[in-house]
Amino acid sequence: MSFDEITRTSVQALWNHMPDQPYNWGNRVSVIGQTPRQVTPLDIPEAWVAPQLRRLVRPFAQQRSSIPNSGPELEIIEREQYRLVQAEDLRAERFPNTYLCRTCGQFTTVRPGDDAPACSARHGTMTQFQFAEIHNCGLLRELRPPQCVNGCRAPMQLQNWRALSVAQWFWRCARCNTRSDTGLIRYCNECRAGRTTVQRVAQASAYYPQHLTVLNPPTRTAYSTISGDAVRAAAVGQLIGTVPAGLDALRAAAGAGPGDAVTQVLETCKALGLSPGDQMYEELVAKAREASAGAGSWRDDVQALGFTPEHLEVVGDEALALALAADASPLTVDDLITNPPAPGLVPMYQDYRTLFGRYHLADVTLLRELPIAYIVAGYTRVSASAVQRTRSGDRTTWFKFFPDPKSGRYPMYGKRGETEGLLVRIDPLEVICWLVDSGVVPDPGMTTADEAHRWLLGVCEPVVDAFNPPDHRITAAVLGLVHSMAHRFMKALAARCGLNVDSLAEYLFPSAAAFLIYANTRSEFVLGGIEHVFRFDLADALSELDADPRCVFDPPCRRSFGGSCAACLHTSEVACERFNTVLDRNLLFGTLPPVSGAAAPPPVPGEVTWRGFWTP
Numbered sequence: 001m002s003f004d005e006i007t008r009t010s011v012q013a014l015w016n017h018m019p020d021q022p023y024n025w026g027n028r029v030s031v032i033g034q035t036p037r038q039v040t041p042l043d044i045p046e047a048w049v050a051p052q053l054r055r056l057v058r059p060f061a062q063q064r065s066s067i068p069n070s071g072p073e074l075e076i077i078e079r080e081q082y083r084l085v086q087a088e089d090l091r092a093e094r095f096p097n098t099y100l101c102r103t104c105g106q107f108t109t110v111r112p113g114d115d116a117p118a119c120s121a122r123h124g125t126m127t128q129f130q131f132a133e134i135h136n137c138g139l140l141r142e143l144r145p146p147q148c149v150n151g152c153r154a155p156m157q158l159q160n161w162r163a164l165s166v167a168q169w170f171w172r173c174a175r176c177n178t179r180s181d182t183g184l185i186r187y188c189n190e191c192r193a194g195r196t197t198v199q200r201v202a203q204a205s206a207y208y209p210q211h212l213t214v215l216n217p218p219t220r221t222a223y224s225t226i227s228g229d230a231v232r233a234a235a236v237g238q239l240i241g242t243v244p245a246g247l248d249a250l251r252a253a254a255g256a257g258p259g260d261a262v263t264q265v266l267e268t269c270k271a272l273g274l275s276p277g278d279q280m281y282e283e284l285v286a287k288a289r290e291a292s293a294g295a296g297s298w299r300d301d302v303q304a305l306g307f308t309p310e311h312l313e314v315v316g317d318e319a320l321a322l323a324l325a326a327d328a329s330p331l332t333v334d335d336l337i338t339n340p341p342a343p344g345l346v347p348m349y350q351d352y353r354t355l356f357g358r359y360h361l362a363d364v365t366l367l368r369e370l371p372i373a374y375i376v377a378g379y380t381r382v383s384a385s386a387v388q389r390t391r392s393g394d395r396t397t398w399f400k401f402f403p404d405p406k407s408g409r410y411p412m413y414g415k416r417g418e419t420e421g422l423l424v425r426i427d428p429l430e431v432i433c434w435l436v437d438s439g440v441v442p443d444p445g446m447t448t449a450d451e452a453h454r455w456l457l458g459v460c461e462p463v464v465d466a467f468n469p470p471d472h473r474i475t476a477a478v479l480g481l482v483h484s485m486a487h488r489f490m491k492a493l494a495a496r497c498g499l500n501v502d503s504l505a506e507y508l509f510p511s512a513a514a515f516l517i518y519a520n521t522r523s524e525f526v527l528g529g530i531e532h533v534f535r536f537d538l539a540d541a542l543s544e545l546d547a548d549p550r551c552v553f554d555p556p557c558r559r560s561f562g563g564s565c566a567a568c569l570h571t572s573e574v575a576c577e578r579f580n581t582v583l584d585r586n587l588l589f590g591t592l593p594p595v596s597g598a599a600a601p602p603p604v605p606g607e608v609t610w611r612g613f614w615t616p
Helices: 010-016 045-067 072-078 229-239 247-255 259-274 279-303 309-326 333-338 343-360 426-436 448-457 473-494 529-543 587-588
Strands: 023-024 029-034 040-042 083-089 091-094 098-100 106-110 131-134 140-142 156-160 170-172 197-200 208-215 361-380 387-390 395-396 410-424 506-508 515-518
Touching: 010 083, 023 040, 023 515, 029 426, 045 083, 045 208, 045 361, 083 259, 098 208, 106 156, 131 410, 140 395, 156 426, 208 309, 208 506, 229 247, 229 279, 229 309, 259 279, 259 506, 309 395, 333 343, 343 361, 343 529, 361 515, 361 529, 410 426, 410 473, 410 529, 426 448, 426 473, 473 506, 473 529, 473 587, 515 529
Parallel strands: 083 410
Antiparallel strands: 023 029, 029 091, 040 083, 098 106, 131 140, 131 197, 156 170, 208 361, 361 410, 387 395, 410 515, 506 515
């Protein structure tokens, strides 16, 4: 048994060395992460991430319980049986503890602390066999050789293990050479729902981290200033223009109910000895009543949207995340024009606005110091989604929380950091025009951006499932537009900012027709590549958005593959918020017309002929 040290940053450890996560220790052995001995509280209130946690866990809980909005995983979130922590140390032990002689195939299992055994046939030291049984329920178990049917107590041999197909592997007794009828692939005796798979433990499918990305999260001490349902409702008010922009205005709007300001002023006047008729008394009361009237106005406007409490929580959480992100050291195009790095750059910055109009963007803002937190709430095996589609049928994937034998609350490991990003807002009026021109909706007659936001919030449903496309037609169209545009932005930025496209990530705000592209690096510092693009190369990056609408697999990609594939819009799973679902180049560039001279295909009921968002 040996002890080795590994040096990793806390961000690298978060993704690669968590409890129950198998990984390679150098090139010598595979191990599995253990519960850290020492953790410290993460400076983010648990209640702050509860709405996001519910949306993350809900698909798994519903699929497992077969009851909408119910399941044991959701109950853990509702009862706040979790805690946000940061791991201060890393622990792992060897896994699997199975060894194979590569000469004769002799197979044996040892205890975790034992040294590598020697082959009884004198073929030398055996090597770790890095395959194990895995199942969607979370099972990860070492291979177990069967007993010889003839009662031999000799070791079993694993034969044909070099074959690529596990179905061709088989067991054989080392003494009597009898082949066992027991295969390696068995039914899972943990959940009793389907057969296990046998694969190398260090493969990505053995552990999928189920994580949250939290933008500009408050500290535990600052949480009280932006907590409660009122602040989320006020954030929705910002979207529809009834609450002024800015985090300070948001706090002020949500800080008091309509009448609380008057009560507070009356108490203050009483303490100061002011009475009705005094000039200062009348001025203070008048201002308090004016403020109360304003507060009541935005509350009435948000209430007029007709949201259910669940709907308001989802949309409000999204709007609040947008407000917090926009407050992270923003740098606008107007700021560049006012204070350019060099006077000769002003004409280029003025052209930015022209390009925004060409691509129907309301604004693009650089966020230079964006506080961000990554939280790994749990994990799944075999599949990252709640339902795995296979040829033999659908398989339910269980959400697994990290174990903690010393506490009654499940730990969720996280890390606060800082990054940079581009916040892109799409013109909501152009979104409505695009929907109207494509025949999705009749013209609602909106003329201002605030009216357009109000209309979109009223006709779209909240997006709560990260794995499946929305069933609602308008919601799916808006989400597809925002998501497809975000992927085009990522690819255009990656070519210029010094980061691979997999080192960029997205955060979608479909309710607000906006998205954020940020540097998703595993380092502890901000590279500054996105800021360089915003200051000096944004015009070329924007011009690439519609420079080439084709894919090497067109026309099948545009017509039969859903308008996206690995060659055009797809990115890696670590970069995409929705696992490359709800993407379609037809939304951006229009439905591909029939080949010249060919007869038009018969119309399909319900199919939309899209007018490209980036085409006139």
